[in-house]
Amino acid sequence: xxxxxxxPTHLIKTRGQQVTLRCSPKSGHDTVSWYQQALGxxxxxxxQYYEEEERQRGxxxxxxxxxxxPNYSSELNVNALLxxxxxxxxxxxxxxxxxxxxxxxxxxxxxxxx
Amino acid sequence: xxxxxxxxxxxxxxxxxxxxLRCNYSYGATPYLFWYVQSPGQGLQLRxxxxxxxxxxxxxxxxxxxxxxxxxSFNLRKPSVHWSDAAEYFCAVxxxxxxxxxxxxxxxxx
Numbered sequence: 757x758x759x760x761x762x763x764p765t766h767l768i769k770t771r772g773q774q775v776t777l778r779c780s781p782k783s784g785h786d787t788v789s790w791y792q793q794a795l796g797x798x799x800x801x802x803x804q805y806y807e808e809e810e811r812q813r814g815x816x817x818x819x820x821x822x823x824x825x826p827n828y829s830s831e832l833n834v835n836a837l838l839x840x841x842x843x844x845x846x847x848x849x850x851x852x853x854x855x856x857x858x859x860x861x862x863x864x865x866x867x868x869x870x
Numbered sequence: 871x872x873x874x875x876x877x878x879x880x881x882x883x884x885x886x887x888x889x890x891l892r893c894n895y896s897y898g899a900t901p902y903l904f905w906y907v908q909s910p911g912q913g914l915q916l917r918x919x920x921x922x923x924x925x926x927x928x929x930x931x932x933x934x935x936x937x938x939x940x941x942x943s944f945n946l947r948k949p950s951v952h953w954s955d956a957a958e959y960f961c962a963v964x965x966x967x968x969x970x971x972x973x974x975x976x977x978x979x980x
Binding site: 760789791796797798799800801804812814846848858859860861862863864 | 874904906911912913914915916919960962966967968969970971972973
């Protein structure tokens with residue numbers, strides 16, 4: 757049973773560019789959440805997708821957008837990249853019906869903005 | 871609003887010594903509480919979770935955590951640390967969404 761997978765592993769972009777990160781949830785999971793983890797900090801919640809809709813959003817600008825597909829996989833898009841967007845981006849999957857919402861994390865995508 | 875504090879940025883212990891990592895949270899209702907561990911370059915792996923019931927929670931690899939409502943704390947403990955326990959530890963609270971603390975880096979001396 758594959759866990760949460762993310763691609764690519766590493767990515768280097770320049771300021772002003774756009775980037776797309778991808779996530780496949782754990783088998784049987786229907787909810788995907790995205791987090792940004794800056795160096796030396798804890799993960800910060802970006803948003804959560806369920807039934808192909810954004811259900812919750814953290815304190816991130818509209819430059820950060822996402823999508824969920826019918827197979828529950830998800831994409832995170834960041835436009836007009838800033839140096840401060842350099843971070844590890846983590847995807848987590850869970851089952852919406854479970855109230856405690858235990859989340860399983862992928863290995864992350866390391867984004868470097870030059 | 872939810873928040874999590876982990877007062878210790880970095881802790882160093884000798885192998886075989888006991889360990890306690892502190893976590894304090896802020897949330898209006900009874901929260902769901904978690905401890906995650908992250909090794910360098912890796913994602914987060916769950917060590918412990920508290921939803922309700924017994925306030926002393928047993929996890930894998932000999933870890934345990936105690937929920938104390940009066941102190942708004944969920945401290946992680948282990949009686950005897952192994953070198954493989956060296957990692958970054960994150961406490962998290964789930965109320966409306968997941969909020970993580972800043973993390974405590976654990977180093978283990980041989």
